[in-house]
Amino acid sequence: MNKKKSTVGLADNEYVVSRIAGMKVVNKTRYFLIEWEGYGWKDNTWEREENVYSSSSISAFIEDYCRQSHCRKDSILYMNKKILLYNTYDPDTKEFYNNPKNPGPVTSVITENNSKRLRDSSDEESNESSNSTKECRRSLRTLLIDAPKEFQDTFQVVINSVKIEHPVERAANHQRKNNIPLYVIKNLKARVTIFNDVDSDLPNDFIYVDQLQYTSPVLPPDPNFLSGCSCTDASGCSSNCHDSQFYDQKGRLIVPHGTAIYECNSACDCGVDCKNRVVQRGRKIPLQIFKTANKGWGVRTLHPISRGTFVEEYVGEVITTEESNRRGAFYDKYGCSYLFDMDFAQSELPTKYAIDAFILGNVSRFFNHSCSPNLEVFAVYHDSADVQMHRLAFFASRDIKKDEELCFDYNGMQYDTEEENMKHSARYSCHCGAPNCRKWIYI
Numbered sequence: 468m469n470k471k472k473s474t475v476g477l478a479d480n481e482y483v484v485s486r487i488a489g490m491k492v493v494n495k496t497r498y499f500l501i502e503w504e505g506y507g508w509k510d511n512t513w514e515r516e517e518n519v520y521s522s523s524s525i526s527a528f529i530e531d532y533c534r535q536s537h538c539r540k541d542s543i544l545y546m547n548k549k550i551l552l553y554n555t556y557d558p559d560t561k562e563f564y565n566n567p568k569n570p571g572p573v574t575s576v577i578t579e580n581n582s583k584r585l586r587d588s589s590d591e592e593s594n595e596s597s598n599s600t601k602e603c604r605r606s607l608r609t610l611l612i613d614a615p616k617e618f619q620d621t622f623q624v625v626i627n628s629v630k631i632e633h634p635v636e637r638a639a640n641h642q643r644k645n646n647i648p649l650y651v652i653k654n655l656k657a658r659v660t661i662f663n664d665v666d667s668d669l670p671n672d673f674i675y676v677d678q679l680q681y682t683s684p685v686l687p688p689d690p691n692f693l694s695g696c697s698c699t700d701a702s703g704c705s706s707n708c709h710d711s712q713f714y715d716q717k718g719r720l721i722v723p724h725g726t727a728i729y730e731c732n733s734a735c736d737c738g739v740d741c742k743n744r745v746v747q748r749g750r751k752i753p754l755q756i757f758k759t760a761n762k763g764w765g766v767r768t769l770h771p772i773s774r775g776t777f778v779e780e781y782v783g784e785v786i787t788t789e790e791s792n793r794r795g796a797f798y799d800k801y802g803c804s805y806l807f808d809m810d811f812a813q814s815e816l817p818t819k820y821a822i823d824a825f826i827l828g829n830v831s832r833f834f835n836h837s838c839s840p841n842l843e844v845f846a847v848y849h850d851s852a853d854v855q856m857h858r859l860a861f862f863a864s865r866d867i868k869k870d871e872e873l874c875f876d877y878n879g880m881q882y883d884t885e886e887e888n889m890k891h892s893a894r895y896s897c898h899c900g901a902p903n904c905r906k907w908i909y910i
Contacts, residue, residue: 487528491549508556508612554605563612599634606671618797625826633675658753659830665758676827682784688851695734704743718745719775720862727811730849746860747849750779756833761898764833765872772867778842779831781807781859783824791821804910805832811846812854819855836908837874839901841867844875877908
């Protein structure tokens with residue numbers, strides 16, 4: 468086999484397999500379709516039955532196919548036709564066999580020793596994951612099927628490196644709204660629900676994370692370079708503690724847009740309840756992801772939000788600007804982008820890092836654009852002494868009503884003419900519907 472080793476801790480002749488996804492009989496010889504962990508769909512291969520020694524993996528395939536096709540288990544091994552599970556790529560036909568109702572993967576290890584042996588090696592997530600977790604990984608693979616090989620490889624590394632801790636599941640007690648099922652993103656401190664009265668889709672094509680993920684060669688900021696305050700007052704830092712005061716007594720922002728926010732950090736003597744620790748304590752407001760009529764997914768607030776209130780942090784992969792530019796060229800062709808530059812210091816220093824929420828992200832990746840936004844983005848420092856590496860936080864720019872959609876202005880640097888904007892930016896049609904809509908978004 469012409470495959471590179473993809474998993475740490477395996478012998479040179481071992482390869483991780485996502486699942487058995489099909490079966491066929493050719494000249495009275497049975498073959499199984501293998502999906503390889505760490506490789507794109509187009510690397511799927513058909514392996515002879517005699518080289519697959521794991522009866523449990525074959526049983527898992529049979530059970531999955533029985534659930535899919537409503538047939539008897541004892542009939543499958545007597546079938547002479549080719550059978551496939553949904554959402555797999557068949558290298559024979561070079562076509563993707565797709566259906567939104569698909570089973571989850573079975574993780575195994577394959578050993579090449581003149582013949583290939585398949586044995587069980589399911590990791591903790593595979594053993595304990597729910598159907599929604601499996602659906603998420605399956606949707607991610609579907610998403611990347613048409614991506615260039617270099618991007619399949621890049622994103623597969625990212626996908627395999629993160630455990631799904633916040634899957635999408637039906638809300639408890641089968642909660643419904645207008646007789647439509649309500650879904651929830653699990654294991655979050657502040658609730659995020661999902662509602663779709665437009666079609667049957669769910670946002671399963673990304674992995675929900677609640678912390679920044681640093682992708683090599685980017686490293687997390689070093690806390691040894693932080694300097695802190697010496698406040699010991701039980702109520703936290705006073706206005707005399709810092710050069711600037713950023714929040715009022717209720718934790719609402721009191722500085723103008725364009726100001727960098729410097730929160731207390733791990734080197735400070737103040738406690739976790741300090742009033743200068745807002746963004747780092749996380750989102751408090753319950754939000755809902757919902758399907759819009761013409762803008763895809765959007766986000767609305769389930770509680771009224773006062774002006775200056777912290778809403779959410781933009782979370783995803785932290786990557787270099789070089790990697791960002793490489794991915795951006797692909798995203799432009801794909802028709803979307805979740806890249807956000809850490810560019811607060813760009814007037815003095817070149818931008819070094821960006822956050823990409825295409826594969827890994829949180830609820831903020833669904834914030835839509837508006838030419839009349841109700842959110843503003845601020846650079847926030849609380850774990851980094853590097854001016855080129857900061858957090859990106861959304862604050863309410865005005866009072867926001869319950870059930871109002873949350874939006875910010877996507878437009879970055881604007882040029883004097885339409886021609887200059889077209890030259891330096893990707894252009895997308897704007898559907899925000901605001902009275903002052905500019906008709907185009909330049910990113």
